[in-house]
Amino acid sequence: xxxxxxxxxxxxxxxxxxxxxxxxxxxxxxxxIDRQRYDITLVGITRxxxxxxxxxxxxxxxxxxxxxxxxxxxxxxHGEGGLLRERPDGGFDKVQVDVxxxxxxxxxxxxxxxxxxxxxxxxxxxxxxVAGSAVGMDKELTKRVFRAERLPQVEYATIRRARxxxxxxxxxxxLEGRLGWPMFVKPARLGSSVGVNxxxxxxxxxxxxxxxxxxxTKIIVExxxxxxxxxxxxxxxxxxPIASVVGEVxxxxxxxxxxxxxxxxxxxxxxxxxxxxxxAAEVQRLAIGAFRAVGASGLARVDFFVNHDDGSVIVNEIxxxxxxxxxxxxxxxxxxxxxxxxxxxxxxxxxxxxxHDDKLDxxxxx
Numbered sequence: 001x002x003x004x005x006x007x008x009x010x011x012x013x014x015x016x017x018x019x020x021x022x023x024x025x026x027x028x029x030x031x032x033i034d035r036q037r038y039d040i041t042l043v044g045i046t047r048x049x050x051x052x053x054x055x056x057x058x059x060x061x062x063x064x065x066x067x068x069x070x071x072x073x074x075x076x077x078h079g080e081g082g083l084l085r086e087r088p089d090g091g092f093d094k095v096q097v098d099v100x101x102x103x104x105x106x107x108x109x110x111x112x113x114x115x116x117x118x119x120x121x122x123x124x125x126x127x128x129x130v131a132g133s134a135v136g137m138d139k140e141l142t143k144r145v146f147r148a149e150r151l152p153q154v155e156y157a158t159i160r161r162a163r164x165x166x167x168x169x170x171x172x173x174x175l176e177g178r179l180g181w182p183m184f185v186k187p188a189r190l191g192s193s194v195g196v197n198x199x200x201x202x203x204x205x206x207x208x209x210x211x212x213x214x215x216x217t218k219i220i221v222e223x224x225x226x227x228x229x230x231x232x233x234x235x236x237x238x239x240x241p242i243a244s245v246v247g248e249v250x251x252x253x254x255x256x257x258x259x260x261x262x263x264x265x266x267x268x269x270x271x272x273x274x275x276x277x278x279x280a281a282e283v284q285r286l287a288i289g290a291f292r293a294v295g296a297s298g299l300a301r302v303d304f305f306v307n308h309d310d311g312s313v314i315v316n317e318i319x320x321x322x323x324x325x326x327x328x329x330x331x332x333x334x335x336x337x338x339x340x341x342x343x344x345x346x347x348x349x350x351x352x353x354x355x356h357d358d359k360l361d362x363x364x365x366x
Contacts, residue, residue: 007096013045013066016106025324032341081122111137124356132295136320188218228305233287234333243284244333248273
């Protein structure tokens with residue numbers, strides 16, 4: 001391996017319901033990354049949490065699933081920092097690592113857990129750290145932080161799964177009186193629109209709450225933002241983040257669901273968004289505000305609603321590890337902002353190393 005190249009580990013798969021999205025993101029990245037700048041080690045995480053080294057020609061990228069096979073087991077080395085690869089004799093070899101790109105979406109990957117593991121091992125990691133990842137993943141915490149920072153958002157309620165299952169009638173009465181119809185129901189700590197449904201009456205609300213409760217112990221129920229365009233803005237940076245052009249999503253169905261994001265490609269993605277220049281500037285300002293509010297780093301995609309009548313802007317969500325699939329908005333927005341995919345990867349890696357070096361400058365002794 002060339003000494004001049006960065007030793008990059010791409011971590012993908014994972015234990016969440018967004019496993020296949022992560023595999024697709026990794027496959028997409030591998031087609032764009034500059035091989036003259038990086039030596040790449042691929043590490044897949046199976047659904048049961050096993051870390052294995054993956055060959056780039058593996059059928060994992062065709063099947064969309066990381067599955068245990070004869071591949072070498074990978075462990076995190078907390079002694080010296082880095083990764084360990086299992087040998088046939090049961091011993092381990094050290095895997096050189098300059099930076100890890102955790103292309104993981106959802107729980108056990110995007111929520112601060114893997115970020116904490118890698119931080120303890122002293123490994124530079126692309127994206128947000130423990131706190132930014134955890135707050136960005138938990139929609140209730142995100143909304144509390146947004147409220148503290150006076151970022152505009154829709155009215156919402158947090159419902160505990162146990163309460164829904166034990167006191168369903170009381171929950172329904174509360175939501176009907178507080179939010180009105182229609183509502184959107186989401187698992188609190190999941191992305192890619194998994195488990196998200198629109199409810200227009202009691203029957204659909206019950207079904208939506210049951211569906212969200214499959215994926216999380218906390219459920220977010222939001223009032224609908226009516227007569228609004230759905231727009232997205234990408235953020236890039238560390239200490240001085242910048243915002244991309246604004247893109248607009250026109251879903252084929254009721255909303256931009258998992259199928260539209262990753263399977264059917266039926267949604268109409270408009271870049272730039274068909275909103276006023278004033279509204280676009282406000283979206284960009286609020287995107288950076290949301291990024292800083294949760295303590296994000298490296299990258300994030302922030303989603304908004306823009307009212308068709310008065311151009312007012314409402315923050316919907318932040319995603320601290322957005323998808324990198326061929327139809328994902330994050331790389332598309334930066335491509336339109338004159339940062340091509342391969343350069344985007346370069347910048348994210350350099351931000352990760354800068355954040356890691358910044359942490360090394362911190363004293364932990366009195």
